[in-house]
Amino acid sequence: MKPLLVVFLISLFAFQASAQKKYTISGYVKDKATGENSVGASVYIKELLKGTTSNTYGFYSITIEEGEYTLVVSYIGFKEIEQKVVLNKNIRLNYEIEADVIETDEFKVIGEREDQNTNEAVMSTVELDVEKVKALPAIFGEIDILKTIQLLPGVQSAGEGNSGFYVRGGGPDQNLILLDGATIYNASHLFGFFSVFNADAIKDVKLIKGGMPAEYGGRLSSVLDITMNDGDMKKVKVDGGIGIISSRLTVQGPIKKDTASFIVSARRTYIGDLAQPFISDSSKFKGSNYYFYYLNAKFNYIISDKDRLFLSGYFGRDVFTFRNADDGFGMDTPWGNSIVSLRWNHLFNDKLFLNTSVIFTKYQFEVGLEQDQFEFKLFSGITDWNAKLDFNYLPSILHNVKFGANYIFHKFVPSNASAKSGDVDFNTGDIIINYANDIALYASDDWDINEKLKIHAGLRYSLFQHIGPFKRYNNDEFGHPKDTTVYDKGETVKLYQGLEPRFTMRYTLNDNSSLKASYTQNYQYIHLASFASVSLPTDVWVPSSDKVKPQFSTQYAAGYFRNFKNNKFETSVEVYYKTMENQVEYSDGALPEDNAGNNVDNSFTFGKGWSYGLELFLKKKYGKVNGWIGYALSWAEKNFEELNNGNNFYTRYDRRHDASIVLTYDISKRLTLGATWVYATGNALTLPVSRYVVQGQIVNEYGERNWFRMDAFHRMDLSLTLKGKETKKFKSSWNFSIYNVYNRKNPYFIYFANEGDPSNGSLDVQAKQVSLFGIIPSVAWNFSF
Amino acid sequence: MNKFNFYPFLLLLLVFTSCEKDIDIELKTTEEKIVVEGVIEQGIPPYVILTKTVGFFAPTDLQSYQNSFIKGAVVTVSDGITTVQLDEFIVDGFTVYSTLNPAIFGQVGRVYNLEIQAEGKILTSTTTIPTPIPMDNYWYKDQPGFSNFGYLWFNLNDPPGLGNAYRIFTQRKGKDARFIPAFGSVFDDKFFDGLDFDAFIFRGQEPNSTAPDDNNETSEYFQQGDTVIVKFCTIDLPHFNFWETFETAAFNDSNPFAAPTTIRTNIEGGGVGVWGGYGVTYDTLVLVD
Incomplete structure (x- = not known):
């Protein structure tokens, strides 16, 4: 800890050291066709083989000694710009880059130090090219960023067709998913089959699996930072798609x-609507339906060369209604996310950039049930009011300093119920709300120490204050509430704080290879608890409290990065070791109904987890054929004193082997082939080992937690994208996909069928394995004008 | 109501695309545990049935079932003053431990300790027979859309103070061979402490019943005209915890999405099952809407 602080301080104050005359070149990089900011474009000085990349808002700044230089701006898929500059004063240069339409296997030799894979002090990080994602096969033709993320090494899918993901042995709650800076708490629609993101409106997707920079915090395992398109600055454009289960515009x-x-x-799905005509008026299921819809909107305004405003909104709802006339049963479950974020970019001078954000996030889930005179309602949710200041200071070409502050006021409604029978309201307890102040301060520097060594050193301070009003139920030995402790409004229930050092270094071995290492510590003040073995919207988010200590992780990672053939191929080998403290699970014997009229965290038990592994990655960035091959060898274990007799157990998503191949091939100008193949070790499950009878009823006894392994999962998908004749005004394409080409029966779950009667000895138990999706062809038509 | 479960709907959704096949699973071998099924009610002798857990895929014929019964155990029941060793009886070929000594017949308000010495192990447990709390009223009502079928309704006035728990059994005269626990047979007063409220009973059925009226769309209802004896019991909280988790486990065992439910036994010393005291009231009703 201490040596790290020293390095950090040195880096912050090192700028004072040199005193030669320096000037700054700064500006924005944009796409010429649309006026969209280019995120992560490379801007470098050819003579020095040094440079920078544009930030999330397209801004770059380089400060160097006076002189004559050649400035190069490059970005994958765009024509490179080279410009001679005479630097004897601070200059502003905005660039508009043009798409490179010639796609051949020929590629330009670009600046050798330009390559981010080997050169940046960044590891365990992948950026996705959204345009390439669109050419990949997708189930039902529904392009899904989160499913593409799952094809990266170190990222595990939560299950067949599921958009949930697990990073390096971490839980599904440990991923920070940001949409234009706003946290998305539940990024999936019904049962996780579809994510909430529409690829048409997305500009940039970045996944950080380890070595998390200091500007991100609040989650242990990963950051998925998604930036929406700003909107075309040049002309009105309409994109749309019609698929078999949804349409979008x-x-x-x-x-x-x-x-x-x-x-x-x-976007709106209509699978439930399509089924409506088949539900006859006399059907007992009349009135049942399911659909989801969402709306993204963004507005941006360049006030001046120094100020720019962005207003983004997201609103998504899943609506599921179920009716069964037979028993007078009805159920309604609306749930979804709502987000509004207002951001203001301000340039103080050509070295200091500030982004101010004000964000409102709301996630809610509700189940309403009705049967005869009974009404039952279960609801949970999170509301955040969030304010952020993010400074970017670029004092010299050797430093990229970031610092900032973040304040979030959280309102958690972990799980509450109301019920009544006729006119009598049942006492389901007061509605328990947890309020909290969440504060973070951070500073970091990307520092080119010398030709060989570059570091990212950062420090984050976080504070979490659980405040009243709050009611703590104190349970008796049988787990039933005995009495309560009441905290008044504003009273501190519990305060946690901590320092989170973040450190990454790159050591250059030669022109095309480097070694990297990182060390990061993270705190996480929210916890996700689930009764089910799959993640569902019914899972409850619970904040740290007087009962629940914050999650805390330490991750060490090291890697060897090497590029071949002038950066045409990027490869990396990474190893990591991660520990996670204060993990939560429900106690043995806890039931969902225990949550009502009680604190959810009263049914928790606590333990720790750890994971380690090796990841291989080979990526081809240019040419007619591109894509990647990934492989991960990993272990993920947990230990809870009160679970599994205190013995270690593998997590459900412990995957010994996880491999993927992702390719796109431009057969001709109009025809693109996409192919993916995945392989993963089977999920770990807890299956019964014995059984017994009490009062005639048979129940199972379960063995060690997750002792059983399902068969391995593997699958190949293909897609063909055929572009229609292009006119100046209208473009269209057909996308044909085949999911699970060789119709592999992958295990989705296992159940046991009891057939017969135990009293006469004819009972037969048979294990059955259910597969979800066989071969599924689909087609979608996309257009733009 | 607490049997609400999300997953059946997911299954419904998957019906169209999924497919299944039989697989063979090699189970781990684990040690056998003693299963205790012990009951004590006011006015009648206590009884205890001891069996062993069997391998998940073990044969389930009558012979194997009989073999799982433990014979020759030393079972004693004590109310703190009187301690009685139960005798071994054979009923229909099955071993049951009980006694004809009225000194240990159940009495309201007493605490009963159970000790079992069997298979080289000693198991103990404690239960109480709480004061019976009678129902205020019962009635029958046709379910909308059905004639002659409906739930059995009741009105309960729960005494103030948390910690009351209940279990309901019903027996239809001429139809059921014994008192069958209602579907979701236990509830406690967490949600309605001190309230006077109405609720209804889902008719329970024999496990794996093949009776026609247990396998049609009215299987959860009672039929108008039935004569039903309701056995309404008050139980203590550890006893409640057992049945609540046991019934959830039995319900979830066929649900692959639910995490396995751990059954909260009140047996100490490494056994499973329950030693449960019941404070009982009986009512006989003829169901008329």
Whole structure:
């Protein structure tokens, strides 16, 4: 801890050391066709083989000694710009880069130090090219960013067709998913089959699996940072798609050319609606339906060369209604996310950039049940009010300093119920709400120490204060509430705080290879608890409290990075070891109904987890054929004193082997082939080992937690994208996908069928393995004008 | 009501795309545990049935079932003053431990300790017979859309103070061979402490019943005209915890999405099962809407 602080301080104050005359070149990089900011474009000085990349808002700044230089701006898929500059004063240069339409296996030799894979002090991080994702096969033709993320080494899918993911042995709650800076608590629609993100409205996707920079916090395992398109600054554009289960439409355009623009994107599924005609009026299920819809909207306004405003909104709802006339049963479950974020970019000078964000996030889940005179309602949710200041200071070409502050006021409604019978309201307890102040301060520097060594050193301070009003139920030895402790409004229930050091270094071995290592510590003040073996929207988010200590992780990672053939191929080998403290699970014998009229965290038990592994990655970035091959060898274990007799157990998503191949091939200008193949070790399950009878009823006894392994999962998908004849005004394409080409019966779950009668000895128990999706062809038509 | 479960709907959704096949699973071998089924009610002798857990895929014929019964155990029941060793009886070929000594017949308000010495192990447990709390009223009502079928309704006035728990059994005269626990047979007063409220009883059935009226769309209802004896019991909380988790486990055992439910036994010393005291009231009703 101490040596790290020293390095950090040195890096912060090192700028004072040199005193030669320096000037700054700064500006924005944009896409010429749309006026969209280019995130992560490389801007470098050819003579020095040094440079920078544009930030999330397209801004770059380079400060170097006066002189004559050649400035190069490059970005994958765009034409490179080279410009001679005479630097004898601070200059502002905005660049508009043009798409490179010639796609051949020929590629340009680009600056050798430009390559981010080997050169940056960043590891365990992957950026996805959204355009390439669109050419990949997708189940039902529904393109899904989260499912593409699962094809990366170190990222595990939560199950067949599921958009939930697990990173390096961490839980599903340990991923920070950001949409334009706003936290998304539940990124999936019903049962996890579809994610909430619409690829048409997304500009950039970045996944950080380890070595998390200091500007991110609040989660242990990963950051998925998604940036929405800003909206075309040049002309009005409409994109849309019609698929077999949903349709989507995106409209964008300038409000004032090159100054203000908007984008609105919507999607709605209709599988439930399509089923409606088949439910006859006399059917007992009349009135049942399921659909989801969402709306993304963003507006941005360039006030001046120094100020820019962004207003983004997201609103998504899943609506599931179920009716069964037979027993007068009805159920309604609306749930979803709502987000509004307002951001303001301000340039103080050509070295200091500030982004101020004000964000409102709301996630809610509700189940309403009715049967005869009974009504039952279960609801949970999270509301956040969030304010952030993020500074980016670029004092010299050797430093990229970031610092900032974040304040979030959380309102958690972990799980509450109301019930009544006729006019009598049942006492399901007061509605328990947890309020908390969540504060973070951070600073970091990317520092080119010398030709060989570059570091990212950062420190994050976080504080979490659980405040009243709050009611703590004190349970008796049988787990029933005995009495309560009441905290008044504003009273501190519990306060946690901690320092989170973040450190990554790169050591260059030669022109095309480097070694990297990282060490990070993270705190997480929210916890997700689930009764089910799959993640569902019914899972409850619970904040740290007087009962639940914050999750805490330490991760060590090291890697060897090497590029071949002038950066055409990028490869890496990474190893990691991660420990996680204060993990939560429900206690043995806890039931969902225990949560009502009690604190959810009263049914928790606590333990720790650890994971380690090796990840191989080979990526081809240019040419007619591109894509990647990933492989991960990993272990993920947990230990809870009160579970599994205190013995270690593998987590459900412990995967010894996880491999994927992802390819796209441009057969011709109009035809693109996409292919993916995945292989994963089977899920670990707890299955019964014995059985017994009490009062005639048979029940099972379970063995060690997750002792059983299902068969391995593997699957191949193919897609063909055929572009229609392009006119100036109208473009269209057909996307044909085949999911599970060789119709592999992958295990989804196992159950046991009891047939016969135990009293006459004819009972027969048979294990049955259920597979979810066989071969599924699908087609979608996409257009834009 | 607490039997609400999300997953059946997911299953419904998957019906169209999924497919299944039989697989063979090699189970781990584990040690046998003693299963205790012990009951004590006011006014009648206590009885204890001792069996052993059997391998999940073990044969389930009558012979194997009989073999799982433990004979020759030393079973004693004590109310703190009187301690009685239970005798071994053979009923229909099955071993049951009980006694004809009225000194240990159940009495309301007493605490009963159970000790079992069997298979080289000593198991102990404690239960109480709480004061019976009678129902205020019962009635029958046709379910909308059905004629002659409906739930059995009741009105209960729960005494103030948390910690009351209940278990309901019913027996239809001429139809059921014994008192059958209602579907979701236990509830406690966590949600309605001190309230006067109405609720209804889902008719329970024999496990794996093949009776026609247990396998049609009215299987959860009672039929108008039935004569039903309701056995309404008050039980203590550890006893309640057992049945609540036991019934959830039995319900979830066929649900692959639910995490396995751990059954909260009140048997100490490494056994499973329950030693349960019941404070009982009986009511006989003829069901008329």
